[in-house]
Amino acid sequence: MLFILIEMFIIYKITVSNTLLIQELLTYKFINTSIFKTVIPQIALLIFLLSILVFIIKAYLRRSSFEVRLIGVIISVFAALYYIDDKLSFSIFLSAAGIILAISIIEDSYSMAYQDELTGIPSRRALREDLMKLGNKYVIAMLDIDFFKKFNDTYGHDVGDDVLKLVASNLVQVTGGGKAYRYGGEEFTILFPGKSISDAIPHLESLKEQVSKAGYTRKPSKSKGSKAKKTSSSSQLFVTISIGACEKSTKFKDANDVIKGADKALYRAKKKGRNCVSK
Structure with a gap:
């Protein structure tokens, strides 16, 4: 000014x-x-x-x-x-x-x-607004990247940011009428308006497989003073995701309850060994 x-x-x-x-x-x-x-x-x-x-x-x-x-x-x-x-x-x-x-x-x-600045997909604020537009039938899936903190500590935050972008680019391709959002950190959310849990699970399974096969090519790193491992040649890195899904029902009456149910399902997926979908 x-x-x-x-x-x-x-x-x-x-x-x-x-x-x-x-x-x-x-x-x-x-x-x-x-x-x-x-x-x-x-x-x-x-x-x-x-x-x-x-x-x-x-x-x-x-x-x-x-x-x-x-x-x-x-x-x-x-x-x-x-x-x-x-x-x-x-x-x-x-x-x-x-x-x-x-x-x-x-x-x-x-x-x-x-919009989330890093990944370019809708942010948590957009999610909150869309949650208010849902009808009486929908599924919410919560997912995060397996061992992301360890991955970040090993390869550095720059590579971690690139992996978040890679995962987000796959999430926006989810089928079945789903819409992806970045919830925070390495955690994402997918909404399935008008779908039942049985409708959404096959699409989430397909998404999980797609992410696990989408490799990230890590460029050579020779920077000094970095905690990340230094490499002289490019390498292919792979990540997996765990997904928990929950459907609106008499037990889960509103969106907040459904999100909590999806979070619990996500923890169950991690206990099962990660890289899986739980409901």
């Missing part, structure tokens, strides 16, 4: 100033040709092009849609200034820039609130 205020103050000073040097700088022509005769000074054109180039590079490196939307904002503002003498076109393009920016802020705010 301070930077924006300073910028506005500088622009104000420039506009009210009659300094010849500033006028010459703003109207300086790099290329003296009829092709570049526009209402926008060439230095402004250069700044627009540089801004677009910077955001294209950032969008490519970060794989982020936010920078792509900013490119749209810059192009819309440029078009508005190009058609500044046409009041209708000026208003349309400037309004388009504002709408793109507003939508971008709303989408980013939603993602921050309802």
Whole structure:
């Protein structure tokens, strides 16, 4: 906010100033040709092009849609200034820039609130909201990665984060109408609206097998000062998950009771030796 205020103050000073040097700088022509005769000074054109180039590079490196939307904002503002003498076109393009920016802020705010930053799947807050939309028939499955703490201590938190992403990418492919959420840490939740426990179990078994076969390729690590094991060659790592499922019934009357029932089933799955589904 301070930077924006300073910028506005500088622009104000420039506009009210009659300094010849500033006028010459703003109207300086790099290329003296009829092709570049526009209402926008060439230095402004250069700044627009540089801004677009910077955001294209950032969008490519970060794989982020936010920078792509900013490119749209810059192009819309440029078009508005190009058609500044046409009041209708000026208003349309400037309004388009504002709408793109507003939508971008709303989408980013939603993602921050309802999506897990690390894995990209819906977060616990999204789960809480969806729990309130469930009907009278549903199944909740709680699952976590087996021996994840030991895995983290052995290979380091960076590899642990990559494994969480790998598991999450498999969970979103769950069949049977299930929807995956990150509950916290290495624990995840899957909702099956309108399903019975007998309907959900085959899909959970299939998911368990899919995760156990999805290997993570660990890149060579030669960093000093790291507690993780150092390797000079890539290696394939595999993880398994334990799943506990519970259905809404007369015993488990609301979503909180069903989650507690699924947690107990998860503990039973771990006692059975892990890498299994329990109900």
